Amino acid sequence: MRASSIRFLSVAVAAAMAAAGAAAVTATEARADITVSPDRVFRDAAGREITLRGFNVSGSTKLYENGLLPFRSTADAAKSAQAMRDLTGANAVRFLISWEGVQPAPDRIDYAYLDRAVAQIRAFTDRGIRVLLDYHQDLYSSHLFNSGSWYTGDGAPKWVIDAGGYPKESCGICIMWGQNMQTNTAVRKAAYDFWRNRVLTTPAGAIGVQDAYLSQTKATMAYLKQKLPQPAFENIVGLDPFNEPFDGGLDGKSGLDWEKTYLMPFYQRVRTAMDQAGWTAKPTFAEPLVFWNTGFFEQGGMTTVGQLGARMVFNTHYYDGARMTLDPSAASDGTYDAAMNEIRQRATDLGTAPLVSEFGNKMSDDRTPWMVRAMYQAMDYGVAGKSWWNAPASGGTVLSALQWHWDVYNGRHHELMNGNPGKVQTEGDGWNDEDHSVVSTDEAGSVALRLDRRVLDRLYPSAVNGETLAFAFEDLARSGYGGAGQQKAWLTVPTSMPQLASLVQDRQYGILVWRSAGTNAPTELHLPNSFAPAGTAVVSDMGTLGGVPASGPIAATAETGSATAKRLQITAPDNGVHFALVVNTATGARPTDAQLAAARTALATWLGQKFPTS
Template identity: 50%
Template sequence: MRRAVLLAVLFLLSLTTPVRAETFDGTELRVENGVFRDEHGREVVLRGFNVSGTAKLAEYRGLPFATTQDARTSAQAMKRLTGANAVRFLLTWAWIEPQRNQIDRTYLDNVTTQLRQFTDEGIRVYLDFHQDLYSRHLFNKDSWYTGDGAPAWAASGYPKESCGICVHWGQNMKNNNAVTAATYDFWHNRNGVQDSFVNAAGEALKHVKNALPANEFKLVVGVDPLNEPYAGKYDAGQTSQTWERDLLMPFYQRFRGEMDEAGWAGKPAFVEPLVFWNQNVDFFAEPGGLTLAQPLGDRFVFNAHFYDGKAQSGILMPGKAGDGQYTQAFNTIRDRAKALNTTAIVSEFGHPVSGFTSDKTPSVLKAIYQGLDSTASGARWWSAPRGSAISGSQWHWDTNYGRHRELMNDNPGKVKTDGDAMNDEHFSAVKLDANNTPVLNVDRALVDRVYPQAVAGTTLAFTYEDRAYQTWQQIPLPNVRALVGNAPFAVLVWDAHESAAPTEIHLPESLRSPLVISSAQSAVQGDELLLTSGPGRQFALVTAPSNGNVAAAEAEIRQWYVSW
């Protein structure tokens, strides 16, 4: 009894231990031995959102926000509501180079100004040169669909576009002759179109670097050279895998060289495999994942996307997502990154927040985050818990959601105001309420999550049970189970290394005053749990305050974590 009381007192004292967060600002990231590491050698997990769907529209001339103030409000809301530490920030070739060989410096100034609203909040950024269906300029004014990406001058001379009977805009990648022909020409550099893109991207990277103070450029993690690449159509005898090897990877290597010349040599390229490799709809998926590529190494990141096409169909997956539903898919992403000798990030994932399949959204998001966090299902985690969390950026963050005024394909008769205003999508996790205050479109528990922001060592295992939608984690340790009860909880096990900075765990709103059982010294500062220790294997259990037997739970979890 005395030991339990003493432990409880020590835990309460640890919560008030002052630690200055600014002392541990390890901003510069690198890829090392299959993980991101900061200047203090800590393993870093990036979590956040894509900013933003508005960048795909003409409404604000390819910018994520109408004004700098809108960008600032959005960045502050993202930090406050979700604890995000990174964003994928979209920019578009059409607005960078609207006329051939003429770079729009005003657009790049505006991009950089809006980007800085996120770095001002301490949020890391990685740029994404975005495209969907090659270009909006391929589509006629009465089309059901639209695209984004290439400027008008790089999208001329193609046949009248038509997808035929297509139930999803993505089918244009296979069925629309204008889209497939233009995409094919890009990869074969017809009329030097790929040359122009790479040159324009290099000019954009130079501009951003020169416009950012050095301390803010440190917060820029890297670059996604091109969103969701696909062939358009294959050459005779070519397969999806040989296309990746013979056309996609040379493009990435070329882009990598452009990054180096632009002053980005110390930052990785976030390279995506063939987009169809990311699909889980059997008739749409194709082999890929850069399986025929040489190992990428530390100057690249394996960058996957994940959407459950079956769940979005409403037919192929009639029910809700369940425990461990996406574990295998995310472990495949982990395995591909390991085989390529680098780390992984899932730079897009999500599910519609409105529409006829939005009843699945809580379960799908919970299952996706479970796959990012852990290598095992909730039912199996305690017996097979090994593996680090994967970085990821949810699609997407658009405070203009439901308030757009987009002239679809420049047609004044087709003004899009609903949802994302892009191909009838509804993915934004945020919107503005009647008072113009950012509010979430999804349960906060799903997106404001415990995650290991920086681990002073190597993560051995991590899990988080958010209690959103339903409970999937099954705790086999009776005293730990009694202590936690029905509260959210997280467990981190790591091999601690010598470091001048602590392990940092983000605490969601539901756990800002947590009960912490840990082999390390713990302190709470705002929305962060700071853990300091000497070298060796460490553990931390984070949950809500409890009347349970702390000493018994600690003894039980200590025995568990040294036994596997």
């Protein structure tokens, strides 16, 4: 770093802020638990606004070869967690478990299964990665399907299906496995029974099927609270109690009626179970009817259930149903703004924070790199990049999001589909011909990304001291796999700001505008691997840097649990409005102090115009 890199900051102020920032890091990292604040965002114990970014681990939980857990061993979980932290800077995962794994018999909880889950969860929490516990199901249960079926499911244990006496399953003419939810009578009847708490006759006596589910869920939560060390338990953000709920039959009513009559009472029962299990401070991550916001079958969305409030999170998935089936077009700048803004607005209407707990696309689609890029763009800000600089406040909340998915066994499975030794699944995700994993394990045993790192390893505001007013990131990710395809900037600076436009031309960059809460807790942004501290410029109202030091009011420090991943920490001196432009200057001519100062002046003028009441 050049001696003249830090400008506009006195030595005395810098030293005082550095000391305060160092103390704050220790204090804020002491507790990791988060809650939903009255302003409908996630906040940590220090009051900072938290953005969760990461992946689902993983679809391997659907497979018997993995013992119905994401990983075959704790060592695999640790290797995966480390790679995720190092390669992407992820700070959260959705950790899948299975009802069948927890309760293999109506009168038995498999605590050995839960012990394995605890060990795998700790592989993530020990590295500072927060965990959303997800009870996963698809098509209700694998035990509804026969050995020769085209499809399979996961979720409910065999004893539930045996007691239900369901008809022989058949999807009919199904293009995608999800159609089973609408056309497979066995799948629909089983789901119908669950939502109506049908009383089943089991070897342990008569029991309501939903009652049994809630009983084992409560047992799981209580056991995890007991077995996890307190710091690890604080890193559990909450419970997603039912993946992708589908109705099984509307009885002539609408999806909105079904959500109000059956789904919300279930979530309220879950909320009670969480309180009884000692999870009172953790939110219920409540998903709407699965068909909402997919492009097809637009039912549900929780518009008639009343306010969720701070004890529940609006937890939705997003997949581009049109492009996954009939639409051959590629994604581009602003493609998913409308979809993500609908999620933002629905959470606001429900009085809570939003989470996109699944999104992505299959790796066999040559459009996927920019589809995923466009999804991240819309979750960062909900306006096209070409318009953002003119209307930054319209971008909306930075959405927390967990991509589907992270499977270190991708392409190396050996799953007997529906127990059939003649149908061994080895390719892709090993389940219903899906191939969504962004990673695989190479011949050397290392976890390797399958998607452009610039799509996945992103600048994002992981912790903001105060309120985020605007955020945007230009990743410059290529349109193809393995560095192939075109490179095109989407977040373009208007010609009316030439000093800024010349600085970011053909470079990755991001900008954060926030109103500080005035405490010592630092604002933090994950720095992608391509943003080496020595080659990163920061242009802020607090000063400019032509390289980021390891200490001070603006500093690059190690991400918790990683020796290679970095975060940018900014300790603001007051409770005013601040901005920080972060530019990857590793390519092109190194910017001069005069260029950085000119960009700072331009940004200060822009800030006054776009946030005049700040």
